[in-house]
Amino acid sequence: MSTAIKAAASIREGRAAVKKNAEHFKADNHFWVGIEQGRGDVHPISWELMGADRKLAGKLKVDVAAVALRLEREAMRNAARASSYGADMVYADLVYNVQQEHRKEFYTKALIDAVNSHRPTILPSRTTFGCDLTGSVTATLLAGSTSLPCTIYKMNRTANGHRTPARDGNARARHARSWHCYHLFRGSAQSRPRRQNAIVYTWPRIR
Amino acid sequence: MHNVVCIKQVPDSAQIRVHPVTNTIMRQGVPTIINPYDLFALEAALELRDKFGGEITVLTMGPPSAEESLRKALTFGADRAVLLTDRCFAGADTLATTYALATAIRKIGKEYGQPDLIFTGKQTIDGDTAQVGPGIAKRLRVLQLTYVAKIRALDLAARTIEAERRSEGGVQVLRTRLPCLITMLEATNQIRRGAMADALRAARAQIVKWSAQHADVEDISKCGLKGSPTVVKRVFAPTARAEKAVLVEPAEQPAEALIDAMFKYQPRLEADLAALTGDP
Ligand SMILES: Cc1cc2nc3c(=O)[nH]c(=O)nc-3n(C[C@H](O)[C@H](O)[C@H](O)COP(=O)(O)OP(=O)(O)OC[C@H]3O[C@@H](n4cnc5c(N)ncnc54)[C@H](O)[C@@H]3O)c2cc1C
Numbered sequence: 001m002s003t004a005i006k007a008a009a010s011i012r013e014g015r016a017a018v019k020k021n022a023e024h025f026k027a028d029n030h031f032w033v034g035i036e037q038g039r040g041d042v043h044p045i046s047w048e049l050m051g052a053d054r055k056l057a058g059k060l061k062v063d064v065a066a067v068a069l070r071l072e073r074e075a076m077r078n079a080a081r082a083s084s085y086g087a088d089m090v091y092a093d094l095v096y097n098v099q100q101e102h103r104k105e106f107y108t109k110a111l112i113d114a115v116n117s118h119r120p121t122i123l124p125s126r127t128t129f130g131c132d133l134t135g136s137v138t139a140t141l142l143a144g145s146t147s148l149p150c151t152i153y154k155m156n157r158t159a160n161g162h163r164t165p166a167r168d169g170n171a172r173a174r175h176a177r178s179w180h181c182y183h184l185f186r187g188s189a190q191s192r193p194r195r196q197n198a199i200v201y202t203w204p205r206i207r
Numbered sequence: 208m209h210n211v212v213c214i215k216q217v218p219d220s221a222q223i224r225v226h227p228v229t230n231t232i233m234r235q236g237v238p239t240i241i242n243p244y245d246l247f248a249l250e251a252a253l254e255l256r257d258k259f260g261g262e263i264t265v266l267t268m269g270p271p272s273a274e275e276s277l278r279k280a281l282t283f284g285a286d287r288a289v290l291l292t293d294r295c296f297a298g299a300d301t302l303a304t305t306y307a308l309a310t311a312i313r314k315i316g317k318e319y320g321q322p323d324l325i326f327t328g329k330q331t332i333d334g335d336t337a338q339v340g341p342g343i344a345k346r347l348r349v350l351q352l353t354y355v356a357k358i359r360a361l362d363l364a365a366r367t368i369e370a371e372r373r374s375e376g377g378v379q380v381l382r383t384r385l386p387c388l389i390t391m392l393e394a395t396n397q398i399r400r401g402a403m404a405d406a407l408r409a410a411r412a413q414i415v416k417w418s419a420q421h422a423d424v425e426d427i428s429k430c431g432l433k434g435s436p437t438v439v440k441r442v443f444a445p446t447a448r449a450e451k452a453v454l455v456e457p458a459e460q461p462a463e464a465l466i467d468a469m470f471k472y473q474p475r476l477e478a479d480l481a482a483l484t485g486d487p
Contacts, residue, residue: 043375108345128354128374135341136351139305144436145338 031057032120033087035068035079036127042078045125047085053123054086065089067114067122108136115141208261208363209319210252211312212285212326213343214245216269216276217333241276244328246283246398248391251358252326253284253399259363262286264315264322268296268307274414281409282401289315293418298432300439301334305342306429311422312347324368325388329354340390350387356395 031053036043050066057064066082068090082090091114111122111133122137138145218237226233241249252263265280267273268291277288291311299307316322325347330337344351352370359380360369366385371378373392401409419427428434453472458464470477 131337132341132351132353135301135305135338136345138302138338139342139345142302142436145301145336 030063030065030118030120032065032067032091032114032118032122033082034122034125034130034133035066035082035090036125036129037068037078042081043125043127045127046082049123049125050082050085050087063088065091065120067091067111107133108140111137112140115143208255208259208323209264209321210255210261210324210326211264211266211315211322212245212249212252212280213308213339214249214265214267214276214280214328215242215331216240216267216273217242217331220332239272239276241279242328242331242333244330244332244391244393246328247393247395248326248328248389249280249283249285250396250398251355251389251391252324254396255324255358255361256284259361261323262319264289264319266308266311266315267291268299268304268311270297271416274416277414278409278412281412282406283398284401284405287319287415288412289415289417291417291422293420293430295419295427295430295433298435298438299430300435300437301336301338301342302436303430303432303434304339305346306434307419307422307424308339309343309346310424311417312343314417314421314423321386323363323366323385325349325386327388327390329390329392337390340388344388347388350383351390352381352383352387353390354392355389356392358389 033046033049033053035046037046046066050064053064064087066079066085066087066089068079068082079090114120115122115137134145137143216239219240222237224233224237249263249265255261256263263285264287265277265285266289267277269276271290271292273292274288274290277290281288289311291307296303296307312322312325325343327340327343329340331339340353341351352368352372354373355370356373356378357371358368359371360367362368363385367382368385368387369380369382370389372381373379419430424430426434432438451472453468455461455464455468
């Protein structure tokens, strides 16, 4: 097989894998970690979250997807690093020249669309942006949130299959009965990068 | 102009103790205060009133005893205090809280004039979620300026406001339309000493008390524990997190001794670092 044909076949396989993976993520409450970024780089808290989620997801036998919204071109490469920190899938939305971080409406809508179509459990970071977004998204979706700065957190599956998160934060509160909840997390364990091929799925353009 | 300031009565965290046996937080006998973050919001509103005139309504949702915090807010100079109190509001999580507060703000708008600005603190010292401000804004469909450090300009004719917002990346200067919701950052101003006249007025003032019905709450099932997808199951004192401490003997080359000690206790770290740097 010539190199060109091989390359074309591998691209086709890659696309098929991405599609399959995207379908798989629609199936159940997988974990989504928001990849926060600014000025072309990823906020380190995102990798902390990824580490903790990876462990938790392993226990609950679900997968972890990284969600990177409002990707500037140069941040794309950084977001792809999510897979080396443990994401099984990276959802990326390329939006050029969107500088206005404060345009929360845009992100709120994007996340709401995502939740409605994929029903994930989302874990944004406890940064100024993460807090704002979570407040808006939960108020729109009527979702619960466990939202102290967390350091440890656990999740149990209830008899009816809903997840009930519990986590220990600064004030050490335990929560139950949250439904599609959002967790803000100040992670304590950063995952080690592991070598893995990035699977990047470009989120459908948000109007 | 009419500004609404949301305040929450919280236990004074400086005086909270932990039960030595059960390890739970002892709230009995702990004095309550206005959430300290909310005082920055109140002062910001007072400063705007000094410049532009108008009225300030303070609003809280809480038990009947929260009246005390409202009176305190009146001593600082607020014009009116509204207490949202009803058994059905008890046990609210952030979602139920934002529902009740947003409904009350709508009613305040009807009764006392539509607010131009709604202020909240950045977060509280007990719940600490920082979700209530953005949640109210979303429910009222007003714009939100969060983590505001300074209000730079307000143009009532053009109905615009310009503010400095502090975030991890630096300071942003934002301009938006009125009405909007502002969550005020800490240490951005200092709450004034109330005037004697205000203290006297506060002592005699009639606090407006609204039950769910008075506040025009349409759906009680969205309030309090019933309307809360999240419940706090237990609050307890943190356990010590110190894991393992190893004392490294003083050495001539302290850095190397430290690195050797690290590798000794975390053998995988050496291999990982080697893999990352490409060293054999
Ligand atoms: C230890 C502990 C942990 C908790 N954890 C969670 C949790 O993870 N998720 C959850 O949904 N709920 C949680 N709660 C419940 C939460 O405290 C209530 O929902 C509360 O009504 C609002 O949340 P907050 O105190 O975190 O407010 P924040 O969102 O931190 O407050 C921001 C601002 O909103 C305004 N505000 C807040 N409450 C009121 C009020 N009652 N009246 C007027 N203005 C107000 C104030 O201006 C305040 O500065 C917790 C409570 C405790 C005691």
